[in-house]
Amino acid sequence: MTGAREIRRTLAEISAAGSTVEYLAVDITDPAATAAALAPYKERVTGLVHGAGVLADQLIANKKASEIERVFAPKLTGLRTVAAALDADRLRHVVLFSSVAGFFGNRGQSDYAMANEVLNAWASSFKKNHPAARVTSLNWGAWDSGMVSPEIKAVFRERGIVLIPVETGARLFTEQFAAGRAADVVTVLGPTTPLSEPERSAATGPVTVERELGALTGHPIVTDHVIGDAPVLPAVAALGWAIGAVERAGGTPVRQVRDFAVHKGIVVDGTQPDRLSLTMTPAGDTVQVAIRSTDDKGAVRPHYGAVAVPGTVPAAATVAGLPALDGGRDAGELYTDGTLFHGPALRGVRRILAEDAARLVLRAELAELRPGDGAFGGSHFAPGTADLLLQAGLVWVKLFEDSASLPLGVASVDLHHPLPDGEPFLIVVEPAGGGDASTSVLTVTACAPDGTVLVRFDGVRVVSAPQLAAKFAGGVSG
Template sequence: RLVAAGWQLRVLRLPGVPQRISGGADGALSSWGAGELASRLEELGTDRVHLVLGFAAADSLAWAEGVRRLAHTLLIAKHVVGPLTAAAATGERAAFVTVTQLDGTFGLGGVAEDAVPAGGVGGLVKTLAVEAPELFCRALDLTPALGAGEAADLVLDEVYDAAAGPVQVGRDGVRRVALTLGEEPAAPSADAVPLTSDDLLVVTGGGRGITARCAWALAAAHRPGLLLLGRTALGEEPTWARGLTDQGALKAAAVDQLKQADEKPTPKRVEQLYQAVVGEREVRETLAAIRAVGSEVEYLAVDITDAAATAAALAPYQERITGVVHGAGVLADQLISAKKAAEIERVFSVKLGGLRSVVAALPADRLRHVVLFSSVAGFFGNRGQSDYAMANEVLNSWAAAWKRSHPQTHVTSLNWGAWDSGMVSPQIKAVFEERGISLIPEDTGVRLFAEQFAPERSGDVVTVLGPTTPLSEREQAAPASPVVLERDLASLIGEPLVADHVIGDAPVLPAAAALGWATGAVERLTGSGVAEIRDFAVHKGVIFDDSLDGSRFQLSFDPTPDGAEADVAIRSTTADGTVRPHYAARVLLGGGARPQPERVTGLPALGGGSDAQALYSDGTLFHGESLRGLRRVLRDDESRLVIECGLPEHRPAGGAFASSRYAPGTADLLLQAALVWMRRHRDTASLPMSVARADLYEALPDGEPFVVVVEPVSANGTSATVDVSACAPDGHVLLRFAGLSLVSTPQLAAKFASR
């Protein structure tokens, strides 16, 4: 498909992949080494690259192979982010797109456990979108049921998508889904069992830090037995450190100890001795605190990345263990462009290898509780934490996979926000406060953790705990150079918005939909809301008849030099090359919330006046059933027409003709009301031709009543200009078309009446 579209192709074949792709330069890797990868990418000429399309999984990969591919994908991103960013700086489209075939829902529907590591690629792409916002970033997951041709079409649909978001998309050939937070918790499992003193839980990383505090809270709430695993080896405290608690005094004693041992007291060695003492003390304090609240607890010093050592350590307890809390993890924060293979390995080995080591050492059918410490860094992506985000996304997919194969187990992946603890420096905390991100207080966090073991939480397979705000956000900028978007309109013929907008014998695209197309496209291109559109003009409506066959429709976005506004034009090119202008507008960019205008006063109460449905049968309006949202005429004066309205919203093409404050179906009611004014007070059929200014304040209510007010500005025998406002019943203005121009079209009166 890419070759047919004219792309120059470079193919990087991973080790063991025999398939060659014709039409492009071929580069084969013989190993997974970082050095060979860098050399091969340089040979392929990635200094000028506009699209990186990474297939991040393959059929029947073993877990370890999947993790290795996942790490390799991050290294590829490291090498291409620079060239892609350079291409984007010239105003060209530059994209990083990954493709997986889990289940079309990011592995969250539950897949085979060995397939789970591919789910981590979303954490990479979401982090890349934060670190390099000028790039188009997309992590696409397809259902394996798709054929290759259909899958390729869906991949290129996403590659060419005009909208920068969502970054994570799932496709199954019917639905297109994104990932967001549910408003309500999942229903609990029918066979959920409570945590009791008869349970024995393994807690990785449980001797120190946040996980240790959570283990104490769990003991206080439920009294289970706890088996804490950690890397800190417990022994007798060295003589030189006994009785010393002050940091300065301890480090001074460490310096003396090193000198006595004829070892140079470098800052690194002093810190090592100091941390060893502090770490052992913290583990002992954790054990004492847990015993004090009534739980039995033991501590095992073991490296959980060593599967054999982990199995040996757990063997004596194997038949008693009923649950796992995987809280261990390490950080190696660094931008993607500076990531090192060793850092990725360190992060993955603890988070992913550690989990597998512990679970493999235990009888799966005995596990009743499995709780994983994941992070919002994976759920949202987070600057500088690509490998950590990837590992935590794998935990989310693993939880779904384990729950599917072990439905009797309470499995939860806890995506924690940032804790207000020693892990967050004062500088980072200040940044969070400036962005309005609240941290999780320690007492709140440990309470939430303990509550997660209640039977009523047993349905929470993937859960976000704490603030639901991303730790770092993508700063999407508006394009500084012209952009052309292309859309196939043929599929709209089956949408009620078009099928019920027929003039004469042919459906016609509503002007309100064209305005929504422009508004929605600008919002998706710029990442910010649109609040004002000026000089919207209808040059030639889009008629769904034979003339549409073979036509290509394009929307052009041309920003002004100062970046404050953009000219938008919608044109079509016919099969013979004829270009037809259809609509034009100027859109104000960077539109935040606008100051509300004064309320419209003197509005009649809802429910009065006369039934407006007759307007659809007496030739005043031509609109079909799904667009008949004018309910009652509340006032009918030449100086002011007031109509009560309400309509379930239309969002054709997945919302492509709508924006955050605008939807075409309800907006069309403003145009309908203007046509009513012309019929009532100029006795003529008419059509809208232009809008001097559209002010978008708030979205119109979906299916709920609102009021439309039409007030004339000027009129003559063949045309009129009116202001049309959509208001809440209390006069609060939601949407206003100022300077709406109507042109008398007497020849259409019969066509209106025929509808």
């Protein structure tokens, strides 16, 4: 067997070079066998090189649990077992063979990628607990050897992947012990390119995803969004979910949304649906999004609608003649006088800088909220700061129409740049034509202090509801 011959040759070469060498074969996924094999050496071992690995490439849908376990075992159980069989405090060198498949991901290797990424995390953690040890997780590119079979080589050749020749790999390995590399806890060796590009096939028919509301109901974005007695899901959370879902399904950032409409808001008072569905229907260059719930009897209720335009990038714009950030008056009372109903986590409108019906300018600042680990936002949109644009619309209606109000929809959302997280920015509210006795239509623009437009909501429709003033004032306090 070639393997056995190679082992014999290597052992002979090491001996010839004047070193003492012993070779033990043991299944490192077997803790008892590994501990027994290493017991006689436990007091002497000062270095660990973990190179065991197994591949079982398969697309996720076709993976079997037993194959995943086979891939995980030598890396995860194996490393734990060997480390436990040695005296960790004696180890001066720990070198782990990880892979760019973990660093970048690779088609068919989700399990192998995860296992290798765990090695990276393990290396960082071990280094933290044993700062004196040299610890390195080597994220190898593909070698022209070992587990890279002739079939895999052919695939890599087709993808234009440059393989690492054995001599080069060996040199890179030894170079890693140089003093200058001592701080490399996780490093990539070989070409720093992914082994495969992510494949995305644009959906041609409707795609529906679902989300349980349970995770949201205790989140400040809901608990600090109380109208009267009941928390209400902010419309921006629905808008953010639409943006994020289209981005994740299609792989293209969403920088423009049209026709966002609130059909029926979600009141989180115990009667809310357990889950919402979000259906994305491709239509030319756009994706129509419908967020709905289904009741016990199977009746479908529309809640929100929007049209995302992935790939459209809004042209750069600026707003001229903005007031200074520190002028005007404090805006705190807006949250207690019946203008705004938002609780502490959403209180981001800070100052009223210019108070003209033709142009209201507010100073805003809010530590971003990311409910659902970011599921309700996208690459250029996060719901906490975005909510401040709608709040600004309500402030305009209160100041110039003397009424409490709620947003109904936004004709066009242009996402130029993400809104700053915990940093000040300005919000400009200007009336646009097309309102009626009870509805105002506004243009709301968030910009940087230098006037660079960050986000623009055109055609924000806000409905006046004087009876809401008492409810707002009775909302979340504190």
